């Protein structure tokens with residue numbers, strides 16, 4: 481870890497009041513091209529979009545969490561359906577963004593397991609992420625939490641003037657594929673994506 485670990489990280493469900501802080505984190509990473517973000521946004525994410533998406537996720541039992549350090553929003557994470565088709569309703573894809581002043585301090589190492597637990601608790605069985613091959617922090621974070629590299633999608637992104645691959649990572653949640661799923665079905669289908 482590049483920075484001293486922060487010992488007290490609190491994870492909770494995000495609230496409307498967190499939207500400005502989450503947007504600031506998001507826009508910082510957009511402008512620096514980290515993670516799955518690039519330098520191009522057809523429609524820049526606005527506070528109202530984030531509020532609407534957050535509410536929609538909650539309605540569909542999809543966790544949307546923030547990590548707080550001494551009352552400051554130090555990161556956020558959420559999951560959306562992996563695919564909208566009904567057969568995929570137990571699989572999620574997730575995103576996590578840590579405030580640039582708090583990266584490398586262990587915040588992701590606290591926030592991502594909390595997101596995994598929340599998703600498992602809601603009955604989801606698989607979690608999928610897409611990571612830029614140059615994003616060592618994200619690869620290390622995910623692999624340390626049991627995500628396996630399951631694929632490499634060549635040249636699927638165009639960021640800052642070049643084609644970029646995506647590493648696909650996956651981890652089972654709860655009993656994974658060892659038991660049939662629970663009885664809830666339609667809850668997540670139709671949810672829109674998030675940012």
Ligand SMILES: CC(C)(COP(=O)(O)OP(=O)(O)OC[C@H]1O[C@@H](n2cnc3c(N)ncnc32)[C@H](O)[C@@H]1OP(=O)(O)O)[C@@H](O)C(=O)NCCC(=O)NCCS
Pocket residue numbers: 481482509514515516576577578579582583584585586587588589590609610611612615616617618620621624
């Ligand atoms: C990627 C990201 C979520 C990781 O969260 P973080 O809070 O910075 O990571 P942590 O401090 O919890 O560290 C997690 C692991 O990654 C390692 N790590 C952290 N930063 C690293 C870096 N720059 N290079 C290599 N490894 C790194 C840590 O040593 C730790 O490993 P360990 O658990 O074996 O000790 C965060 O840096 C971030 O938001 N980056 C910008 C946006 C982004 O890339 N999002 C993910 C898109 S897939």
